[in-house]
Amino acid sequence: METEFVQLGRVLLHAYARRDYHAVDRLAKNYLAAAENFRESPNYGNAIHQANTLLGLMELRHGRIDRATEYLLESARTPGSPQLKSLGPSMLLAESLLAAGQTNAVEEYLRDCRKLWRLSFGTLRRWRRQISRGRIPNFGANRSYLIDYKSFG
Numbered sequence: 001m002e003t004e005f006v007q008l009g010r011v012l013l014h015a016y017a018r019r020d021y022h023a024v025d026r027l028a029k030n031y032l033a034a035a036e037n038f039r040e041s042p043n044y045g046n047a048i049h050q051a052n053t054l055l056g057l058m059e060l061r062h063g064r065i066d067r068a069t070e071y072l073l074e075s076a077r078t079p080g081s082p083q084l085k086s087l088g089p090s091m092l093l094a095e096s097l098l099a100a101g102q103t104n105a106v107e108e109y110l111r112d113c114r115k116l117w118r119l120s121f122g123t124l125r126r127w128r129r130q131i132s133r134g135r136i137p138n139f140g141a142n143r144s145y146l147i148d149y150k151s152f153g
């Protein structure tokens with residue numbers, strides 16, 4: 001059963017890589033629903049983060065900035081995972097929302113991510129400082145982390 005759950009996440013990430021956005025929307029919603037049956041799984045936190053991030057990106061593609069912002073904040077409302085704790089969350093949606101002028105939401109997201117990314121070594125604080133100065137940080141590997149199927153699963 002759990003292998004099917006993990007496989008659903010891989011299929012979702014592959015659909016995003018292929019830019020099959022119709023499938024991404026459907027698969028991300030299915031992944032969120034399936035996650036509720038795997039709350040004890042070490043992949044549960046990743047599922048919540050990944051699905052909400054991708055749903056937010058889909059909303060942004062349709063110009064629905066408010067909905068994309070909601071998904072960004074939901075993506076940080078996860079109990080975390082070993083990957084989130086050590087390497088941190090995806091910043092792809094956050095970066096896109098910064099470009100759309102949503103600095104307050106992204107700063108809130110970064111504050112919420114403190115409980116997820118315990119090994120950030122001040123990176124979250126540095127990014128918030130850059131944003132408060134009107135800059136878009138270089139999110140580096142965190143742009144694609146947990147979203148690129150080649151680096152996850």
